[in-house]
Amino acid sequence: GEDVEQSLFLSVREGDSSVINCTYTDSSSTYLYWYKQEPGAGLQLLTYIFSNMDMKQDQRLTVLLNKKDKHLSLRIADTQTGDSAIYFCAERAGNTGKLIFGQGTTLQVKP
Amino acid sequence: DAGVIQSPRHEVTEMGQEVTLRCKPISGHDYLFWYRQTMMRGLELLIYFNNNVPIDDSGMPEDRFSAKMPNASFSTLKIQPSEPRDSAVYFCASSFYQGSYNEQFFGPGTRLTVL
Numbered sequence: 001g002e003d004v005e006q007s008l009f010l011s012v013r014e015g016d017s018s019v020i021n022c023t024y025t026d027s028s029s030t031y032l033y034w035y036k037q038e039p040g041a042g043l044q045l046l047t048y049i050f051s052n053m054d055m056k057q058d059q060r061l062t063v064l065l066n067k068k069d070k071h072l073s074l075r076i077a078d079t080q081t082g083d084s085a086i087y088f089c090a091e092r093a094g095n096t097g098k099l100i101f102g103q104g105t106t107l108q109v110k111p
Numbered sequence: 112d113a114g115v116i117q118s119p120r121h122e123v124t125e126m127g128q129e130v131t132l133r134c135k136p137i138s139g140h141d142y143l144f145w146y147r148q149t150m151m152r153g154l155e156l157l158i159y160f161n162n163n164v165p166i167d168d169s170g171m172p173e174d175r176f177s178a179k180m181p182n183a184s185f186s187t188l189k190i191q192p193s194e195p196r197d198s199a200v201y202f203c204a205s206s207f208y209q210g211s212y213n214e215q216f217f218g219p220g221t222r223l224t225v226l
Contacts, residue, residue, distance in 0.1 A: 031212045042202050042217030097142035097161065097208040099215055103153040
């Protein structure tokens with residue numbers, strides 16, 4: 001079945017790079033996503049990657065996709081205290097609007 | 112557009128009472144999702160609708176939970192009777208499926224506390 005796994009917690013120092021990892025099981029996933037949830041708010045799309053891509057870069061964010069290993073990562077360069085949040089990995093379930101979310105990784109950025 | 116609108120933002124009720132959560136999706140979206148988030152279980156998909164029709168309600172925990180979408184601009188999630196273990200943040204999200212990436216837009220959530 002469909003499943004998405006993430007580590008639960010990551011702590012970094014301000015200015016360092018953060019790497020959040022995710023594994024998924026559905027090899028037919030066409031789109032994979034990273035969502036960000038700030039305290040007291042709903043999830044918000046951060047970035048996404050199409051399955052025929054290996055990498056996508058957007059300012060401080062770099063997404064790497066390894067389809068062979070079904071592994072997705074999000075790298076945040078020059079991490080700031082404002083990046084402290086919960087980050088969710090998600091895959092699209094077939095040709096539907098449904099997304100399968102991981103359990104979320106809490107990123108703590110220390111000054 | 113104002114985004115996904117949920118009401119109330121906070122609800123405190125006593126065990127055994129009926130609770131109704133409301134959601135107005137973004138206009139033009141054809142998918143609507145109800146999620147529940149707790150520290151213990153993380154983010155859980157409860158039910159989702161496509162064009163107002165329930166597609167998958169396998170995440171609804173018990174018969175005490177029911178959801179309706181009478182039209183494209185309104186949905187409700189009802190818990191009757193409520194129990195303390197139903198305390199959670201309930202999110203509504205909507206999206207427009209267009210064959211490519213489809214972003215789910217989340218509402219701000221309803222924080223439910225059942226005493």
